[in-house]
Amino acid sequence: MSGTLYGIGLGPGDPELMTLKAHRLISSARVIAYPAPDTGPSFARSIAARYLPETVREIPIIVPMRVERFPAQEIYDKAAEEIAAVLESGKDVITLCEGDPFFYGSFMYLFERLSGHFPCEIVPGVTSLTACAAQLLRPLTSRMDILTVIPGPLPDEDIRTRIETAQSLAIMKVGRHLPRLKALLAEMGLLDQAGYVERASLPDQKVSRLADVPDGPAPYFSMILIYKGDEAWTLPPSFSS
Amino acid sequence: MSGTLYGIGLGPGDPELMTLKAHRLISSARVIAYPAPDTGPSFARSIAARYLPETVREIPIIVPMRVERFPAQEIYDKAAEEIAAVLESGKDVITLCEGDPFFYGSFMYLFERLSGHFPCEIVPGVTSLTACAAQLLRPLTSRMDILTVIPGPLPDEDIRTRIETAQSLAIMKVGRHLPRLKALLAEMGLLDQAGYVERASLPDQKVSRLADVPDGPAPYFSMILIYKGDEAWTLPPSFSS
Structure with a gap:
């Protein structure tokens, strides 16, 4: 049995605006993924930070902010490969998304690479x-x-x-x-x-x-x-x- | 000091899709208001039901489903009057809203009557x-x-x-x-x-x-x-x- 790829909406920024479901899934996460700029911390991770288990494995997807043609396809190819290996081992991957994963979100770059191969669940968030x-x-x-x-x-x-x-x-x-x-x-x-x-x-x-x-x-x-x-x-x- | 009128988005229906903030405010509510049809239970109240304190005072706003010209102005006039009296006494009123209060929500019929007179806070919800x-x-x-x-x-x-x-x-x-x-x-x-x-x-x-x-x-x-x-x-x- 492969794991499930979760896209979790964390809301606009105030951690209290995440849903109870997002909170539950994050609090018990074993593996998380999230986008991050190469110039500083990840906004999505900062919303979830206080609820992350200490032992969680992190897969940051570091997207250079200087690249003109966003998204950087190779970076998402590589991240999808790393995440696929975790899903194949039977573990879920919780992807942290600011706002809602399907509302102008970068989560779709993972979703389009992985949704044909693994079970996916989207937890909508406050936009x-x-x-x-x-x-x-x-x-x-x-x-x-x-x-x-x-x-x-x-x-x-x-x-x-x-x-x-x-x-x-x-x-x-x-x-x-x-x-x-x-x-x-x-x-x-x-x-x-x-x-x-x-x-x-x-x-x-x-x-x-x-x-x-x-x-x-x-x-x-x-x-x-x-x-x-x-x-x-x-x-x-x-x-x- | 008058109380605050809260418009609380509860999300689309699954109680786990309400925000941590909505959960906190509902769990400690003293007075709640919510729309309800005259033909059955209130959808907004049903989302919040499991978290409501036993002693909460309830102000249902019962809107006849047979009325052609929605909203029924007199019904909202009367509800706004009752809510205003609670706010004047210094207590907050937590208005339960399915989805988000400001996204095609009936909350605006209270908001347009009361926001000029009392402090208001909107807690956005998953639409x-x-x-x-x-x-x-x-x-x-x-x-x-x-x-x-x-x-x-x-x-x-x-x-x-x-x-x-x-x-x-x-x-x-x-x-x-x-x-x-x-x-x-x-x-x-x-x-x-x-x-x-x-x-x-x-x-x-x-x-x-x-x-x-x-x-x-x-x-x-x-x-x-x-x-x-x-x-x-x-x-x-x-x-x-």
Whole structure:
């Protein structure tokens, strides 16, 4: 009997926002895998750290941050090989994933390599999408709203048409695209409806109206939320926390 | 000092998919509120039931299922009044919400009535969106995908244009609209890329290709997920669980 490959969503960053199931599986893990940059610690591992057994075997998947063409295929090939050997020996591998494994997650690079060969189970997690809405204290979607989620690196033209036809919008992975996106939203007259959240649920999170965010690059874990559906949910001019 | 109004996301249904934070707040709750139909038990309460203190005071918000114009404004006016009185007395009110309070949740009917007057905190939860993707064992979104979430009751024309321009689609609240939506997707040649999940994470969940779902109405908690981005993620003909 081979082991099971688990993709475990750990939520947006606050360890208390992981699920009871994630907590149970992590607390009894024998082998874990997780993505890590070559420049510092793994975010996913840091969320789980306090619950990991001392004897756990760790398989870090170290992805160079300088590589242009993400994902680094060879790195995931090698990691999948190492994980496959563990699964073949009958042990489960618990893959730690920030947010949810299937919501813009790097877990899919393992999943596409291993899911045809081994049993897989996904434990869904709280996404940054609703974590950011919670911090903004503004509903993300309601009633018959259409929600559109857009990666920030896409070109302006793609983003503009999506904004025009949605009631609720989230722009993910804002990062260095912040000044461009802010200019686009200002031009479309939507700055007053746009909220900004950086590192949601972490001690150093930032929450504000987009209009109040200084220009310049934002961190990778930053999001713009726009609500066009209901005037009552316009962010007040004084809003920030 | 007034109490705080909490909106607590409990996840899609499996009690183990609630967060550690939701678990902590529910376990020590003195007053809870939750929506319930007049025809049976409250789904949100059933997710939390095993963790509720015996002495907890309960404020059910009973919404008649026969009312055409949801939400029943007077019912939420009255519930907000009762909850306001508790908050004024200095006690917190823990509102139980299936999924996430701000993701198509009825919590907003309380939030819009009370958030201007009392401190509010939202605890995000796992949404049905990623819970369904987990059960389908197919990534919801990756890389630079645009994700669109559409309420099933919307007319065909609205849905069709959204499907044409997105890589990843979720159609929520399928319910009695199932035959119409299935016909639309068949006409668009997308049946093979469409998965269907009903009551995700509950013991009686159903997971299958949309093509294999019998015609006729589906339950309210049912979803269609369509992935157009990557051929590798087409559901195999034999898929079902």
